[in-house]
Amino acid sequence: MSLYGLLIFAAVYFLAVASPGPGVAAIVARSLARGTRGAPAFIAGFLVGDLIWFAFAATGLAALAQTAYPVFVAFKYAGAAYLLYLAYRLWTAPPQPVDESAATDGDGRPLQLFFGSLALTLANPKTMIFFLALLPTLIQLESLTVAGFVEVALVICVVLPLVLGTYAFAAAKARRLFSSVRAIRNLNRGSGIAMASAAVAVATR
Structure with a gap:
């Protein structure tokens, strides 16, 4: 795959992830x-999900993925249910500073976070549209070599953690601006509402 084509894909993929x-x-x-506690495992689930969708598209299995619609419906509702669970945990979380909250974070188990974000990615309409509809317009998948496949996969492995990691770091830093108990409680509940909204967006698309 040419360097120019790879850069075009990287730029478009960056915008899609961001x-x-x-x-x-x-x-x-x-x-x-x-x-940021648990963020690496959470982001890893998104990454593996994107790589799975890329593999479907690049190996000609996109049609198979579309015929397995009931499976992806199940993933969709599993992902939405997980987001609702996180929303509930955020709404009911005690208003503690970041360090204390991290020490008692009951929903921070790495495997739980990984599989939750993986299910969310496999069911995310935005991800499906990018890899099954937009990707073929950026890359000639029918002539993609093994080396080209690896190059694109490496771009995904760099861009997605970089973008989502930046979001996670910035959000965690922003939390430190809230010092009062009331402000942290409102922040937790606001985050819970945002999470629940994401769950509704996944479940209804």
């Missing part, structure tokens, strides 16, 4: 309420 959607809402809401 644009608002359920995934961005989830990572920002959780980081506002919990800080």
